[in-house]
Amino acid sequence: MPASLVVIVLPLAAGTLAFVLRRWRSIEVLIAAVACALAMLVLAQPDGASLFGLEINGRLDLFGRTLQIDPRDRSALLLMFGCGLVLIVASLRTPENWTFVPAGMMLLGILSATLMIRPFQYAGLLYVVAGALGALLIQAEHSGERSTLGATRFLVISVIALPMFLGAGYVSERAASVSDPELISGAYAPAVQFLIIGFGLVMGAIPVFTWVHPVAKDAPPLTTAFIAVTGIGAASFLLLGLMGDFAWLRNAPLMSGALSTGAVLLLAACAALGWAQNSLSRVLACGIFLEIGCTLLAIASNTQQSIEAIGFGMMARTLTLGLFGIGAALLRERNGGDEFSSIRGCGTREPWLALAVGLGGLSLAGMPGTIGFVSHWLHLRAIGGNAEQVALTVLAGISVAAGVLRGLAAMFQPADGTQPRANSMLADQARGELWTVGIGAALMFIFGLFPGIIAPLAQVIAQGYMR
Amino acid sequence: MSSLILLIDQLARLAIAPLLFGLIATAGALSLIRNWRVTLPALIVQYVLVGILLARVIPPGVAIIKPFAGAIVCLAVSLAAQRADSARVRRGESIASQRAGRERVRNMNWRSLPAQLLVRAIATVLLFTAAFGATERFPLPGGASELGFAAYVLIACAGFLIATAPESLNAGMGVLMLISGIELAYTPLEPSITVSVLLGLMTLLVGVAVSYLTLADGGALGQGHDSANAPNAGAKESDALTVETPRTERA
Numbered sequence: 001m002p003a004s005l006v007v008i009v010l011p012l013a014a015g016t017l018a019f020v021l022r023r024w025r026s027i028e029v030l031i032a033a034v035a036c037a038l039a040m041l042v043l044a045q046p047d048g049a050s051l052f053g054l055e056i057n058g059r060l061d062l063f064g065r066t067l068q069i070d071p072r073d074r075s076a077l078l079l080m081f082g083c084g085l086v087l088i089v090a091s092l093r094t095p096e097n098w099t100f101v102p103a104g105m106m107l108l109g110i111l112s113a114t115l116m117i118r119p120f121q122y123a124g125l126l127y128v129v130a131g132a133l134g135a136l137l138i139q140a141e142h143s144g145e146r147s148t149l150g151a152t153r154f155l156v157i158s159v160i161a162l163p164m165f166l167g168a169g170y171v172s173e174r175a176a177s178v179s180d181p182e183l184i185s186g187a188y189a190p191a192v193q194f195l196i197i198g199f200g201l202v203m204g205a206i207p208v209f210t211w212v213h214p215v216a217k218d219a220p221p222l223t224t225a226f227i228a229v230t231g232i233g234a235a236s237f238l239l240l241g242l243m244g245d246f247a248w249l250r251n252a253p254l255m256s257g258a259l260s261t262g263a264v265l266l267l268a269a270c271a272a273l274g275w276a277q278n279s280l281s282r283v284l285a286c287g288i289f290l291e292i293g294c295t296l297l298a299i300a301s302n303t304q305q306s307i308e309a310i311g312f313g314m315m316a317r318t319l320t321l322g323l324f325g326i327g328a329a330l331l332r333e334r335n336g337g338d339e340f341s342s343i344r345g346c347g348t349r350e351p352w353l354a355l356a357v358g359l360g361g362l363s364l365a366g367m368p369g370t371i372g373f374v375s376h377w378l379h380l381r382a383i384g385g386n387a388e389q390v391a392l393t394v395l396a397g398i399s400v401a402a403g404v405l406r407g408l409a410a411m412f413q414p415a416d417g418t419q420p421r422a423n424s425m426l427a428d429q430a431r432g433e434l435w436t437v438g439i440g441a442a443l444m445f446i447f448g449l450f451p452g453i454i455a456p457l458a459q460v461i462a463q464g465y466m467r
Numbered sequence: 468m469s470s471l472i473l474l475i476d477q478l479a480r481l482a483i484a485p486l487l488f489g490l491i492a493t494a495g496a497l498s499l500i501r502n503w504r505v506t507l508p509a510l511i512v513q514y515v516l517v518g519i520l521l522a523r524v525i526p527p528g529v530a531i532i533k534p535f536a537g538a539i540v541c542l543a544v545s546l547a548a549q550r551a552d553s554a555r556v557r558r559g560e561s562i563a564s565q566r567a568g569r570e571r572v573r574n575m576n577w578r579s580l581p582a583q584l585l586v587r588a589i590a591t592v593l594l595f596t597a598a599f600g601a602t603e604r605f606p607l608p609g610g611a612s613e614l615g616f617a618a619y620v621l622i623a624c625a626g627f628l629i630a631t632a633p634e635s636l637n638a639g640m641g642v643l644m645l646i647s648g649i650e651l652a653y654t655p656l657e658p659s660i661t662v663s664v665l666l667g668l669m670t671l672l673v674g675v676a677v678s679y680l681t682l683a684d685g686g687a688l689g690q691g692h693d694s695a696n697a698p699n700a701g702a703k704e705s706d707a708l709t710v711e712t713p714r715t716e717r718a
Contacts, residue, residue: 063661128646128669132676139680143688148635148680155676156629159642163649170608170656 002058003042004067007077008113010035010042015105022098029092032101036085036108043078047071067116072244072464076237077112079311079457080230083318084108087226090322093436094222094329097140104226107133111234120242121169124162127202131158134227138219150218154211154227157201164198167191172246188248195242195249196258202235205262205292208269212292216285221328221338224281225321228288233314236295240310240465243302256300263296264389267396274399275406280328280338280357283403284321287364290396291317294379297389304462306382309375311458312451316375319447320363323440327356330433331411340407345415347408350430354411356437361404363444366397370448472527479522479530483613489516490617491595494624497644498591499584501637503548510640511541513621517647520617524609525658532667533650540643540674547678548636551685558686587631594623609655621648635684639677646670 014035018028045051056074060067069077084104091100110130114123135151168191175187200206216224243250266289274286295313298306328338330353335342347354363372376397383389447454493513497506514537522530598619607615621644628641650666682688 063664064659065661122665125665125669129672132669132672135676136679139683139688141688143683143686145684145686146633148684151676151680151683152635152638155673155680156638156642159645159649159673162646163652166649166653170653 001054002060002068003054003056004058004060004069004116006042006054007039007069008067008109008116010039011081011105011109011112015102015109018105019098019102022102026092028101029088032088032105033085035105036081036088039081039112040078040085043069043074043081065122066118067113068118069116070241072467073115073237073241075457075461075464076233076311077115079314079461080112080233080237081108083229083233083314084226086318087222087229087322087325090326090436090440091222093432094220094326095333096220096222096329097142099136099140100220100223100226103133103137104223107137107227108230111230114234114238115241119169119173120238120245121165123238124165124169124198127158127165128162130231131155134158134231137223137227138215140220140223142218147218150211150214150216153214157204157211161198161201164194164201168194168198172248175248184248185252188252189254192249192252192254195239196255199235199239200258200262203232203292203296204288205266205296208265208289212288213282213285216281216288217279221281221284221325221332222322224284224288225318225325228291228321229314229318232288232292232295233317236299236310236314237461237465239299240302240307243299244465244467250302256302259296259300260389263293263300264392266290266293266296267389267392270396271392271399274396275402277403277406278340280324280331280340280343280407283361283400283407284324284328286403287321287324287361287400290364290393290400293396294376294393297383297393298379301382303382304466305378307462307465308455308458309378309382311461312378312455313375315447315454315458316363316371319440319444320360320370320372322360323356323437323444324360324364326433326436326440327353327360331357340410343407343411344413345411347411350433352434352437354408355441357411358404358408359441359444361407362401363448365401365404366394367401370444371451372444372448374448374451472531475519475522475531475534476527478519479527486516486520487613487617490520491620494620494644495591495595497640498594498624498627499587501632501634503545503636506637506640507541507545507548510643511538513644513647514538514541517617517621517651520614520651521654521663524611524614524655525660525663529660529663532663533647533670536667536670536674537643537647540670540677543674543678544636544639544681547681547687548685550687551636551681554685554687590627591624594627595620598623607652607655609652611655614651614655618648618652621645621651635677635680639673639680642673642677643670646673 014031018031021027021031042051042054045056047056049056056069057071058068088101088104107130110126110133114126114130117123117126131154135155138154139148139151171191171194172188175184175191178184178187197206201210204210204212215227219227249255270286270289270293274283277283277286291313295310298309298313331343331346332338334346359370363370366372366376376393380390380393490513493509493516496509500506515534518530518534521533598616601619602612602616606612607618609615625641625645625648628644629638632638632641646666646669654662
């Protein structure tokens with residue numbers, strides 16, 4: 001049996017089972033964690049090994065299309081499932097809705113399929129399916145007028161990206177018959193343009209305000225983190241894979257130019273707006289802009305160092321966005337919102353939430369000593385030749401840090417009488433939250449001070465894509 | 468089933484003009500009107516017409532997937548819209564009932580049509596003109612120009628609907644129309660069963676998402692236990708209670 005079938009079906013089946021058992025939170029999280037761990041086990045087996053009779057490089061033909069795990073994508077898929085596992089386990093202590101685990105697992109399965117499907121244009125169809133699942137995930141259970149903007153925007157963007165992928169596939173197939181060297185670049189140019197727009201939309205890069213801000217505003221923070229980590233990660237690895245496969249895409253000056261321009265626009269928007277935000281979800285959105293900008297710059301470089309930075313960045317993003325998301329989600333639950341005006345006084349009442357938001361946010365901005373700093377350092381090293389881009393990245397980080405510090409300052413301001421008070425909490429609930437935040441904070445420092453523990457996975461990913 | 472396929476096959480052999488006029492009429496209705504009791508039947512008719520158009524380039528047995536998927540999606544969306552309207556009526560904020568709708572049409576002052584409707588009408592006419600121009604200037608590959616025109620019309624009207632409709636129901640119908648347009652544009656390039664089946668499955672999934680968002684938009688999701696994670700959930704609820712005219716009935 002081909003391993004690709006198992007890697008896709010496992011999360012889909014786990015999502016279905018989690019939906020059936022959604023009343024029992026711990027059990028659904030356990031099911032999802034076991035499915036992720038099994039998928040990782042399958043992906044981790046060496047070439048030629050046959051765990052339970054699974055062929056790791058076996059082809060699965062479905063509807064006349066091929067689904068196959070490319071050797072270079074194996075480590076990337078392993079990383080995706082690992083990141084998904086961490087975020088799903090982290091959701092145990094946050095007030096997530098019933099859609100998080102079932103729709104999240106299905107989304108993970110579909111996103112992993114985007115890396116395996118050939119020809120590549122069918123990834124566009126899968127992105128629409130991911131968009132539909134993402135809409136359920138984002139909307140969760142909250143309702144009311146104007147509450148669906150984030151979910152609707154995410155769905156619309158994924159549908160608009162579809163013709164771009166289909167068009168790129170059609171043009172590239174037609175251009176393959178062109179043999180005149182002088183005409184080749186012109187024949188492939190529309191395909192490059194289609195892919196730039198398609199990936200720009202899927203990654204939330206063009207136009208600057210597409211789905212990132214509405215999703216961060218409407219979705220529970222950990223859901224935003226999940227989509228930002230797995231969705232952007234899958235799109236990055238798919239683009240890297242295509243650049244590895246097709247010289248016309250890799251060598252197109254338009255591609256690297258567009259990626260750099262998109263990244264600069266995002267970083268500039270982040271630098272201009274990050275410090276001025278008035279809610280944690282908007283600061284989170286600016287932090288995601290910073291991450292997307294860094295990722296795009298690294299893809300534009302397309303060197304071993306830059307791909308290492310992308311892999312490490314995904315691991316760092318899981319921890320930083322996860323920890324920030326836990327803090328923001330609990331603050332939303334306690335205060336009915338995460339605006340700075342509504343979280344006053346929370347820092348003194350529940351300091352562990354301030355720790356989660358502060359440490360997660362500052363790591364996202366690249367504070368030294370944390371895993372976020374290592375990630376930013378790797379990205380800056382990868383784009384080291386361009387002083388303007390380095391300066392803009394640092395400025396964007398400082399702007400996000402200023403936004404986080406403003407949020408922290410609001411949390412430690414005395415609450416006025418009209419502010420909602422924290423719900424009465426059971427001691428073991430507070431202890432559970434404290435442990436979750438404590439473990440997340442410790443991991444952030446441990447991997448920040450000793451990045452060599454997790455760096456080998458990023459190196460393996462980079463070697464795979466540079467082969 | 469076989470008689471349905473035969474019917475689609477025979478309809479696909481008819482002249483193209485009535486099909487295109489039908490498609491323009493349904494796309495125009497969706498762009499102009501914001502009442503789901505009118506637009507959902509128009510969407511079903513549009514799915515049937517798209518199915519007949521597709522039957523000109525792919526086997527009718529495969530083309531029938533589109534009207535079937537569309538009918539299922541429209542059924543799901545209509546149930547969701549009905550529930551959302553009921554929730555609004557229960558909260559006392561909606562006049563979206565059928566009786567009230569009839570009253571509004573009966574008492575409408577036809578000499579002073581709403582400005583929004585006029586703007587939408589002008590924009591729709593411009594979109595049709597642009598679609599016709601695009602078919603001439605930028606013909607889609609595949610050699611089926613009539614399908615190209617139909618695709619341009621659907622994509623243009625869908626884009627307009629998505630851009631101008633703030634509520635999930637109408638924006639969702641725009642998304643469904645956009646998928647139909649993409650299918651009309653792409654199917655002549657790759658007339659395979661695989662593509663049609665995958666696009667049909669995709670339409671169903673998107674329909675589920677649109678139905679869910681329609682329920683959420685109408686406040687009909689899990690009545691009475693809005694998530695605490697919804698930022699400013701209380702503020703939204705209080706805003707919603709002051710709304711006098713339901714958004715689905717503006718036109």
